[in-house]
Each structure stands twice: as structure tokens, then as C-alpha cells.
Amino acid sequence: MSSDELLNDKWLKKLDRQSQVILDRVVFNRKTFGEVFDRNTLLLLGKLISDGVIDQVDFPISTGKEANIFRGTTPERKYVAIKIYRTATMTFKHIASYIEGDPRFMYGYKNRREMIAEWARKEYKNLALLHQAKVRAPTPLKCIQNILVMSYIGDAQKSAPLLKDVDLRTPQAVFDEIMDFIEQMYKNQVVHGDLSAFNILMFRQKPYIIDVGQAVLLEHPASAEFLKRDIHNIVQHFKKYDIQASEKKLLERFLKKKT
Known part of the structure; x- marks a missing residue:
């Protein structure tokens, strides 16, 4: 075995020990x-x-x-x-x-x-x-x-569930807060881009936004379309609670209050 092979063998054994x-x-x-x-x-x-x-x-x-x-x-x-x-x-x-x-x-x-x-x-x-x-x-x-x-969002036994898996006690309050989150993000130059009931956690009846790897700044060429999609996804989910909201008016509200 050459010196290079010996060094490589030692290195691999060290990696194996570290992995264990x-x-x-x-x-x-x-x-x-x-x-x-x-x-x-x-x-x-x-x-x-x-x-x-x-x-x-x-x-x-x-x-x-x-x-x-x-x-x-x-x-x-x-x-x-x-x-x-x-x-x-x-x-x-x-x-x-x-x-x-x-x-x-x-x-x-x-x-x-x-x-x-x-x-x-x-x-x-x-x-x-x-x-x-x-x-x-x-x-x-x-x-x-x-x-x-x-x-970590959750308790010692399990992590917080997704919004899609929760039967809300106060759906209007949760809807309003999520819309406030979308507005606050937009005012701070960021759009989630994939917001839905699949990437919002509910912990102690409060929503937490997760999975924000795809979130973009307003400078992104598709940010407006992403914002519309976020609003649409949330409005559609809350229809099962008989909460009716105009996607157009919500979009206008966010655009108007942008700073």
C-alpha cells in the first residue's frame, strides 16, 4: 500500500469513527x-x-x-x-x-x-x-x-399540528391574524410564495408560519403572483368555516398599505 493509499485509508477510518x-x-x-x-x-x-x-x-x-x-x-x-x-x-x-x-x-x-x-x-x-x-x-x-x-414549536410529547389538521375554535380570529402576517411580510418587502394550510402550524390556538425557503423579496419578478396565490390559498381554506373574503379587496388592502 502506497503512502497516499495509507493516508486515505486512515482518513476513511477516522470518518467512520466520527460517524458512529x-x-x-x-x-x-x-x-x-x-x-x-x-x-x-x-x-x-x-x-x-x-x-x-x-x-x-x-x-x-x-x-x-x-x-x-x-x-x-x-x-x-x-x-x-x-x-x-x-x-x-x-x-x-x-x-x-x-x-x-x-x-x-x-x-x-x-x-x-x-x-x-x-x-x-x-x-x-x-x-x-x-x-x-x-x-x-x-x-x-x-x-x-x-x-x-x-x-421548536410544540410540547414535550409532539410537535404542533398543521393548520390543515386542526378544527379551529376561533377561525375568524386565526384568519385575521394570518392576513395580518401576510400584510406585515409585504410591508417588510417579503412574500411567502407558497402559503397554505400545509405550512402553517397551530400551537395553543395561534398560527406560526413555516417553510419559508421559497419566500422572495418584492424585487423578485414573480412576487406579485406569489402574493395573489398566498391570499387565494388561505381564503379557500377558510371557506369551510363559512368565512367569506374578497381576494381582490385583500390584495388591494396590502398594496395600499405598503410602506
Whole structure:
């Protein structure tokens, strides 16, 4: 074995040892976790652990083709949400239309992994914008390549349910607050772009906006169409509560109050 091969073999063994240490911090089914995430993602989790951002990965909150979300625990025993974008299955076509045209992301990307890391950073920045706009949403805590750590919405037993799965006690109040959120985002130069009952959490009868990776600034050429779609999706969902609202008037209201 040559010296280069020997060094490479030692490096691979070191990576294997590091990966196992990380897997030891995974509380749920380790076999499933190891099958889903590649070595690079495991090592990134290791960095988050060594940096004291998280202490362990508890259990899956949601799984999807593009990202999986887990509940994690910090060294201070607080809960966080860990969103891990899947580098093997996330498609360029889906995210390119939201990144292209956004002035914050004008420098391009060389490959799939780089583009997904850019998408994760975009969600981190968008969450920060929502907090600036005083919109209820998870607090962004840390972003490293394809992993985003944010505050956890839920209790010790389970995460908060989606709006689509909740029978609201006060639907008019929730509808009004969501519309206020859309307005506040717009006044702060950002549009969600994919808002619906599938990406709003309900916790203690209060809505929380999630999945903001695709949110765009008003400078984006499609921002007006995205705003119309957001309004439409929410109005349609609340019709089951006999709440009637004019999409046209809501749009005019937001445009009029823009600062």
C-alpha cells in the first residue's frame, strides 16, 4: 500500500469513527437515520454537536422528498427543530425559480450540494425577515450547509399540528391574524410564495408560519403572483368555516398599505 493509499485509508477510518459517534447521539431508529443521510450530513451534525448547538437528535417531526425535520435537544435540554435538506433528491427545477431573481442570491452555484446549501441559507434569512416583521414563526438559530436549526414549536410529547389538521375554535380570529402576517411580510418587502394550510402550524390556538425557503423579496419578478396565490390559498381554506373574503379587496388592502 502506497503512502497516499495509507493516508486515505486512515482518513476513511477516522470518518467512520466520527460517524458512529454521531449516530450514538441519535435516539430514534439509527438504521433508518443512517440509510437516509449521507456521511457529509452526519459530519455536519457532528459539528453542531461539538459546537454545542445540539446535544442529540430525538425523533422525526416530518419527512418529505426534499427535507426531513427532526426534534433535537440542546445541551441546556431545550428543544429545537433540525431541518435537513436531502442532497440526493431535492430538485433544481423546484428551487431555481425562487432563487433566480432574488437579489440576495446573485452569484450562482456550481452543483446540487451548493445550491441546496444556498436554499438553506435563504430559509434562514427569510425566517430572520419574518421576525423583523413581527410575524410568528420559528426563530432561526444556526445554518450549516444543508442543515437548518431553528426553535421548536410544540410540547414535550409532539410537535404542533398543521393548520390543515386542526378544527379551529376561533377561525375568524386565526384568519385575521394570518392576513395580518401576510400584510406585515409585504410591508417588510417579503412574500411567502407558497402559503397554505400545509405550512402553517397551530400551537395553543395561534398560527406560526413555516417553510419559508421559497419566500422572495418584492424585487423578485414573480412576487406579485406569489402574493395573489398566498391570499387565494388561505381564503379557500377558510371557506369551510363559512368565512367569506374578497381576494381582490385583500390584495388591494396590502398594496395600499405598503410602506
